[in-house]
Amino acid sequence: MVDTFFDPVPEVWLINGLAHRCAYCGTLMRSHPNKKRFPEGRCPIRQCNSRNSPKVSEKLDPNKDYLRIANPQILTYWTGPAIDELNIFDTARQNGLDAELYPESDLCDVAINERAIGIDAKSYTSPVTLALRLNRSIGGLIHYHRRILAVSDQLIEDNLNYLSTVI
Ligand SMILES: [Zn+2]
Structure with missing residues (x-):
């Protein structure tokens, strides 16, 4: 397989x-x-x-x-998106935070201080697609006291209305 x-x-x-x-x-x-x-x-x-x-x-x-x-399906859903998640994780660790990558079977991308902060990196090119996805569910992020959605600066540079469209 x-x-x-x-x-x-x-x-x-x-x-x-x-x-x-x-x-x-x-x-x-x-x-x-x-x-x-x-x-x-x-x-x-x-x-x-x-x-x-x-x-x-x-x-x-x-x-x-x-x-x-x-193959392309694997590259899209696995290799590509992990770049942002790993950047957040590495930066958190470098700043002395108690960060965990994909905690509790992928409840979120990066957790800080166990359930205190949950961070999900989103890399949808379309803010509308992201908003629709979030309206349906925010996934495991719901279990965190403070929830953070991270969108890369590059996506916002490409579309200055990105955040206002999502909100
Ligand atoms: Zn490359």
């Missing part, structure tokens, strides 16, 4: 025959139509490419190395 989560690297992702790995998040970069601006490709993960300019850590040859990539 695990095999079904992975695909061979598609030909269109190769850049001059090689798979370029993103230096920040480790996923494979994609070739970009703007070859001048992105000569070595661009990271496809929004949480990563909105923060960093493209940088290749290694170039892998699919004819020599056994390369498999997680």
